[in-house]
Amino acid sequence: MSSLKFTLVQTALHWEDKQANLKMLQGKIRGSQEPTHVIVLPEMFSTGFSMKPELLAEKMAGSTVQWMKDLSAEKKVILTGSVIIEEEKKYFNRLIWMLPNGQYGYYDKRHLFAYAGEDQHYTAGNKRLIASVNGWKINLQVCYDLRFPVWARQSPSPSGDIEYDVLIYVANWPHKRSTAWKTLLQARAIENQCYVIGVNRVGEDGNGIYHSGNSMVIDPLGEVLYHKQDEEGIFTIGLDKTHLQTVREKFPFWKDADDFNINL
Secondary structure, three states: OOEEEEEEEEOOOOOOOHHHHHHHHHHHHHHOOOOOOEEEOOOOOOOOOOOOHHHHOEOOOOHHHHHHHHHHHHHOOEEEEEEEEEEOOEEEEEEEEEOOOOOEEEEEOOOOOHHHOHHHHOOOOOOOEEEEEOOEEEEEEEHHHHHOHHHHOOOOOOOOOOOOOEEEEEEOOOHHHHHHHHHHHHHHHHHHOOEEEEEEOEEEOOOOOEEEEEEEEEOOOOOEEEEEEOOOEEEEEEEEHHHHHHHHHHOOHHHHOOOOOOOO
């Protein structure tokens, strides 16, 4: 498929109120009539970026994951975003990639935001998730992972195939560090010669921290295709596989990349 459509949901969140957030998001998603393949929600979309997992965490068989299954099936789209999950007495900031047939993959946030104490409450993941959709490969990451380029770096296979085509970050990234957010999203696109999608929340959270959104879509040359600041909004965009392939063929910089291994 030469085009893949993504819908970005930039929204305020009700602080630590799952029921209110799921009701609100369900209304927004049901109200969006534009055809799409993937709907992307912010980090911890059901609670906000809370450091109270002992009160808010759910099992994978819990109500939020079931909500994702039901809505994904109803809309016949892939639904993704991160939620607080408890597993074997550990808590994870877990991005879920929910398919319309009820199957799913997940990615546990690797880089925990110690500045806010996330590392004191959650367990870090140790493997990436690269999903496949209609011939596209999509690397899924969460917020603070954006600051660590090695974790996102393309690793071409021995056959010369590039590892992924789209890099997605779901986030609760504060306005006061929005320059870093915008700059690093463009950097990840340029250095990995891929599309980058960043979906961030807006509004003030329960700690009084303001989020300006700045959700973005960036092409493999670093050109900004979409950018929205401060306001809520739902935006659908089609990404062009032909453009991606043309950029990689015309500027085959990825072939000159360094080999490396990540020690976990």
